[in-house]
Amino acid sequence: MGIADRKQREKEERRTLILKKAKELILERGVDFLSMQEIADSAELSKAALYLYxxxxxAxxxxxxxEAATTFMDYAKERTNPEASGIEAIHSLWKGFLDFYGESEDIFLLTGINRSVNPGFPIEGFGETGNAPMESLLAFIAAYLERGMSDGTTMEGIDPVKSARIIVMVATSIIDQAARLPRQARDAKKIQEILRETLEIILRGFAGPQAPREALRLGSPIRN
Structure with missing residues (x-):
């Protein structure tokens, strides 16, 4: 490996370390209390060096x-059958959301950071545009709702994009409230159960006449 390649690898490793330390601080204390000085200290860098990255x-x-949004989207897509009906695809997405929550604290990063970076999201007209990670999630949900209207598994006459925004607002609000608790006080199993019940209500609310009954229940959450 040449000198240039080695320097590039070291730079990428340092960047990864910075993000890792920032994540740990966010999960412990929340986004609002995060500072560049704390991140620099945690990564064992000077503040000036941190600003080089x-x-x-x-930023x-x-x-x-x-990174968190991409991880979740990849996780969800792997568990969604592209040939499924609209309501079945939404069911798979919700199940993936619950499983992802049960396996990873990235969901707290996803909602907490988005609230800080774009506090108006997902309310139309209040959030900033160009929020690619979360807009991708909205588009994903809206496409399934639209597919469901075509195949009769979701109700007719809804606005898929507005409905997707409402769904994301409800789900992220639950996670965001949990994220405000001290890390050791978060009862993951209880929060997961609340999410499951809420998402089942949403599924039933959007169900059309052709929706199979089994697609309206999410089953028991993963036990940690």
Whole structure:
């Protein structure tokens, strides 16, 4: 490996370390209390060196948000049958959401950072545009709702995009409330159960005449 390649690898490793330390601080204390000095201290860097990698706190938060959102989207897509009906695809997405929550704290990063970076999201007209990670999630949900209207498994006459925004707002609000608790006080099993019940209500609310009954229940959450 040449000198240039080695320096590039070291730079990438240092960037990864910075994001890792920032995540740990967010999960322990929340986004609002995060500072560049804390991140620098945790990564054993000078504050000046940290600014060589990221121009500010928001850039770090945006990088973590994109990574967490991409991880969840990949996780969900792997568990969704492209040939499924609209309501079945939404069911798979919700099941993936619950399983992802049960396996990873990235869901707290996803909702908490998004609230900080774009506090108006997902309410139309209040959030900033160009929030690619979360807009991708909205588009994913809206496409399934639209598919469901075509195949009769979701109700007719709804606005898929507005409905997707409402769904995301409800789900992320539950996670965001949990994220405000001290890390050791978060009862993951209880929160997961609340999410499951809420998402089942949403499934039934959007169900059309052709929706199979089994697609309206999410089953028991994963036990940690």
């Amino acid at each position: 990221f121009p500010g706190k928001e 770090i938060l945006s990088a973590i948000l994109e």
